[in-house]
Amino acid sequence: MSTSKLNIEGVMLFEQPFARVPYENYRKVFRASQRNVEKELGAVQSAANDLAKRSKARNNSTEDSIKAVDSMITRVENLKRKLSELQSSAGTPTLGVMRERLQHLAAVEDIPSVNEPEFTRWADTRLDRWLVDWALRTGKEKTARMIAEDRGIERLVDIDLFSDVCRIEEGLKRQSCSEALAWCSENKSSLRKLKEYIELARARKNEDAIAYSKKHLLPWQETHLAQIRQAAALLCFPPTTTCGPYKRLYDPARWTTLVQSFRLAVYNLSTLPTEPLLHLAVYAGLASLKLPACYDRHTKNTNCPVCDPNLGELAKEVPYSHHVNSTIVCRLSGKIMDADNMPMAFPNGYVYSKEALEEMALRDDGYVTCPRTGDRCLFSELRKVFIS
Structure with missing residues (x-):
């Protein structure tokens, strides 16, 4: 099998998040549309059933019936408007991104070899995408946008996603959970809402903290009852407490942990790897x-x-290479020494590749010099070394 044959499976293994992110975005649009339909049509159905019951009982005037029908028509028109806005602002653009990305992936399937010019162009685009991904993950959004615009790959990268992530993280660094809570509500994620409650407790705004707890913490009592109980007891301890569990809750470093937890939740939701x-x-x-x-x-x-x-x-983060057979590399040229470029030994025992020593001899009237010791001799005095 030719080593230049393109490994499609290996290429696609790296590209799963590339296609998955817009898919998850469209799922979000679909769920929002579904919630609107269920809410508005449910109300219309209830109103229609109520109107039918009153009509049978003959305790409903014509004017009331007309008002009820007008109200139902208004709800349906509002639903149509909401769905239209949602589809035009997010749905249609997301579908366009999905289509363009899938076409980009499909193009590589028709390339038979890595030596084809088409694959070189495709790989260059992939490298540009990876550079944008790296810039976005490291907070260099301006650089990422410049690369994407210059290369014309705005629809092939996730700038909007990381822009939202940075915006929410900036809010968390300011010790505000507002943006994160909105994200939680939108994505139904398991991101905890404990941090802002602690800040209210730190400011000794106990009534506000209790109200906040009822709204944001109690709905999680089935899965996080122990943490909610500890948060409730926190109101009895001042920020200067030396009691271990509550001192840790007041620790400002927990905001850094929350930022990390939030980013990890975004990666998991979007099926993105944690590494660039x-x-x-x-x-x-x-x-x-x-x-x-x-x-x-x-x-x-x-x-x-x-x-x-x-x-x-x-x-340092990857394992050592596993070689069944040793590979000898020339210190001078960095090329592998084998039967076509065999090793040659100086009288002092140091070994270099024949190709590198021949080039040296051509430049120095047939003489070669060992770069380690400075020993000099004729090329004809070198000995061949046979690999076994």
């Missing part, structure tokens, strides 16, 4: 190259990505 896609792709390459020698200053290779100080930091 660019990092995951780099990890895959580094894992195939990483060796213990990469972290020994005596055996580092200038042409090895893992030996690079910056990439080496990323490589």
